[in-house]
Amino acid sequence: MLGDPRRAQEVFQATLREATLLCANGETPSDPFWFFRDARWRCLETSEHGLRAEDVELQKHDLSPSAPAQIERLDINQLATWISAAPEPQRTALALFYLDEFNHREILSLAELRIGELSRLLADGRRQLQAWLNATVPQKEAK
């Protein structure tokens, strides 16, 4: 979400502190996803203050069968930077989806999206990521 481990850790600690305070006051959150919702809003708030990538129309390429080989050659920080640079709510959708911990209904609830929106955001995200992969790790090089 943030593309910056230090700021991510700050968000984690702030969310944990908030949860501890609520529990101490006998207001334990009943929502099982409270932690993720709170963390998400803190991430969005934090990213408002930092440098933001300019919103530009990204290229889209069809998914290639050799994409897994291209992705293998990526550095995790490159991927984190790419996802954190995506506009909201695509950034949240991609982050939650590739965390591989939530089903689609949970993602819809957490990201406050409808199924058509989530579907479009993920489909566009994949094609944009493929275009970026083709530019960053050319297919011939990946093979």
Added chain:
Amino acid sequence: MRIVRLSRRQRLLANCAPISEELMNDRSMRTAVFRARASDEFADQQSFDRAVATLVRSVPVPPEIGEWFSSENLVPRSKWKWKMAQNPAVLAVAIALAVIAGVFVLQFLEHRHDFPGAEGARKLLMVAASTRSVLLDPVRTDAGALGDLFFMKHQLEHYDVAPEFADFRTLGCRVFDDEEGHRVAQIWVIEKGMQFFLFPAERNAKTGAAVEFSGWRYVEQEGWTGVVQERNGVCFMAALHGREKDLAPYVSKTKE
């Protein structure tokens, strides 16, 4: 290239198909994925997603954060709550299940003492409930004497009243065919308005031999109770409008 036709909704769902199988806990999602799996495009999508998820999983978690989750699931699954039980849909399903379970228990209790021919005996209890004395030929004698009448007049062998009931005075009798064409003898006696039935015992479908059972067996239907004994391939049933305890004094203590 394999292409599959999907509905609009299935296309939307297939685009959001979870990477892990265990997250596919939604029927509509499973259906969409099942259909989409036949296409090359979806296969590419899944390979792509798996590769990205593998890379994401390689993100190192700082040890001080990792400690917090060492023994917990990242996403706690919701547990059953009393609030859910108050949901009308859940309540309706629970009531329906309770009714179904009740019916099964009732059926089990009703049929736990069943014996070969119990179903036929119940039908005859319904006959007993609807029979009027005018339907029977008036015969005033001891019930035990009617065995000879049935043999002589109707060629019904072994249609003998059980010794326990043989001394009762009769009001009338008749012989008729039941729904399955079996010959049934019906006797009306003075004692407590009791009725006796003699009918063929249930037969083994393969061998045709009468299925035997020992002792007296009770059967109930719509307020009527019968006590049945099988002898020589013929069942004798004494029936009255009442409960098992009303018939019990008449039968010998060899009941099973």
